[in-house]
Amino acid sequence: MTLEMRALRFCSSVRMLAALVFTLLCIQSAHGQPCPYGFEFNRSLGQCADVNECSWPQPCQGEMLCVNRIGGYQCLSSDYYDRPYRQVGPVQPELRYPNPSDRVSDTFIPAPARPVEPSYPIVRNRALCTLGYAPATDGTCNDIDECETNSHHCNPTQVCINTAGGYTCSCTEGYWLIAGQCQDIDECRYGYCQQLCANVAGSYSCSCNPGFLLNPDGRTCQDVDECEEEPCSHGCFNTYGSFMCNCDEGFELASDGTNCIDLDECSFSEFLCQYRCVNTPGSFSCICPPGYYLYEDSRSCEDINECDTGNNTCTTEQVCFNFQGGYTCLNPLQCQLPYTAVSDNQCMCSAENPACRDLAFTVLYRHMDLSSGRSVPADIFQMQATTRYPGAFYIFQIKSGNSGREFYMRQTSNVSATLVLTRPIKGPKEVVLDLEMVTVNNVINFRGSSIIRLTIFVSEHPF
Secondary structure, eight states: OOHHHHHHHHHHHHHHHHHHHHHHHHHHHTTTOOOOTTEEEETTTTEEEEOOGGGSSSOSOTTOEEEEETTEEEEEOGGGBOSSOOOOSOOOOBOOOOOTTSOOOSSOOOBOOOOOOOSSOOBSOTTOOOTTEEEOTTSOEEEOOTTTTTOOOOOTTSEEEEETTEEEEEOOTTEEEETTEEEEOOGGGGTOSSSEEEEETTEEEEEOOTTEEEOTTSSOEEEOOGGGGOOSSSEEEEETTEEEEEOOTTEEEOTTSSOEEEOOGGGTOTTSSSSEEEEETTEEEEEOOTTEEEOTTSSOEEEOOHHHHOOSOOOSSSEEEEETTEEEEEOOOOOOTTOEEEETTEEEOOTTSGGGTTSOSEEEEEEEEEOTTOOSSEEEEEEEOSSOOTTEEEEEEEEESOTTOOEEEEEOSSSEEEEEEOSOOOSSEEEEEEEEEEEEETTTTEEEEEEEEEEEEEOSSOO
16 A cells, blocks of 8 residues: 555545544534424534534445435435546646656656546436425426425324425414414403403404494494484483483483383372372472462462452352352341341340340351361460459350360450360361350449350361
């Protein structure tokens, strides 16, 4: 073996050893880096670089030849190659060393050139393509669509996406890859919808609460103005997501929340009107009985004085007497014997007439009105002596007409007394009382009496 051949073998061994060390260093340096199969992390480039698998010990079996690919390698039959390789072209001159016994020349004469076999195989087929490509008829390489040829290895839940020289396994929209499986994304957890959200396989659906309308973006909601459709019988007030109905004065909202029903104000209290309350749509009115008119407050009743207005049926001989809620026509005074009239309301029985000995000296006629059910006790009439005699005193009493004991006389002084109503009297009613004033004079041994015949017209109503 010549020195030249030894030098070549030594250099070749050094190169193989350096390549093996470099490969081991690259593999060690790529440990723990997120590089796919067939790649390793290159620190100088800062990225994953292709691994030359053909540099590994016996990557192919038998006589198969190893061809490195991007991300892998390929084992080919030796028929694809021609050996030995014969170069066509100028031949490099062979170096020849001088014999030491020869004379040394000043000029270096190169040895004749000899053919040198290359250290790499020559591919006969010019259309040899990398992994993921296939040779075309025109000598170019076309990409293999692994998704179309169903030569991919994607999970059944995944979707194959063809790429240049390979493919990618991905998930359709609405899914994400978890542990190699495409699982549905619950979009409702991330607040995609403004109000209501319903998750479906691979997607989601938004909806709105009652009173809202879904916007064209399919996610947000806008308030619906329900008042535009006039749902209320009276007034409508739009609110956020709903509406409210209101009613005019005198009405209240029905249970359905949209219609208005009339309020029966008369049922609220029996004191709204003094006499009678009449309900009207949205309001009420007060009315008064005959003989009364409605006062300015629209609730109270005032007596009509028929005697003043002339709205009565009394003749010219009669006297019109007005009382609460009505009137009466009083006939001219007619005194019963042995009494004689001394005025238009007083009768007298003369002491000289023996028939008057046991009778009252005078009878005075008075009239008054009284409201039905008047509260008691109540002072209703005053009686007193108009003539005073020395040494005389006076006794006041109810002589007749108090069968129901509704009245009594309370003496207020030596010469006066008051008629007191002790029990309410319901009308309409006419009560006639004889109120007697007895005059007693023990000095002259005199005893006499005078009577006031009081006629009380009790009205039908308490006003």
